[in-house]
Amino acid sequence: MTTRNITIRPFYVMRSAKYGADTIVCQAEGAVLATGRVVLTWVVENQSHGSFSDLDGIKTIYGYDPVTRFVFAEDDPNWQPKTFYLQRDRDVTGNSGTGIVAEGVEFSNRWCILNWLVKPYSEFWYPTVQHIDNIHSHGGLTQIIWDSH
Numbered sequence: 001m002t003t004r005n006i007t008i009r010p011f012y013v014m015r016s017a018k019y020g021a022d023t024i025v026c027q028a029e030g031a032v033l034a035t036g037r038v039v040l041t042w043v044v045e046n047q048s049h050g051s052f053s054d055l056d057g058i059k060t061i062y063g064y065d066p067v068t069r070f071v072f073a074e075d076d077p078n079w080q081p082k083t084f085y086l087q088r089d090r091d092v093t094g095n096s097g098t099g100i101v102a103e104g105v106e107f108s109n110r111w112c113i114l115n116w117l118v119k120p121y122s123e124f125w126y127p128t129v130q131h132i133d134n135i136h137s138h139g140g141l142t143q144i145i146w147d148s149h
Helices: 055-062 129-136
Strands: 009-015 026-032 038-042 049-052 068-072 082-088 099-106 112-116 123-126 142-146
Touching: 038 055, 038 112, 038 123, 049 055, 055 068, 082 129, 099 129, 112 129, 123 129, 129 142
Parallel strands: none
Antiparallel strands: 009 026, 009 068, 026 038, 038 049, 082 099, 082 142, 099 112, 112 123
């Protein structure tokens, strides 16, 4: 089994603002990718998602104030999102090489981000991890390996 340093940094956005009697705890989940780019998926209502050039971009758009906090997985032992990587044994297309070629996160709304660790360093959203497996496994030549936390 391949060992690796996890370079993807999952986080959630916590708001402590009160709306009536309710307190919104988590509105969105995201991750800082190996490239420094940041992805965000809303886990409430419409569940939209997108990407930003960096964490400051999200803070500028969505605010960073006393009621909004970005909590990283390493700072909250009770929240450990599922992270994984793609281990490619043979490169059928000749595009990505072999070894660990991508890493990702499965968020609580089941949406996944897959970040390619090889040029051109792109990221893609998938509705479930099964979609990633269906597209990228190439008949078992690439495996999804779940990180242990």
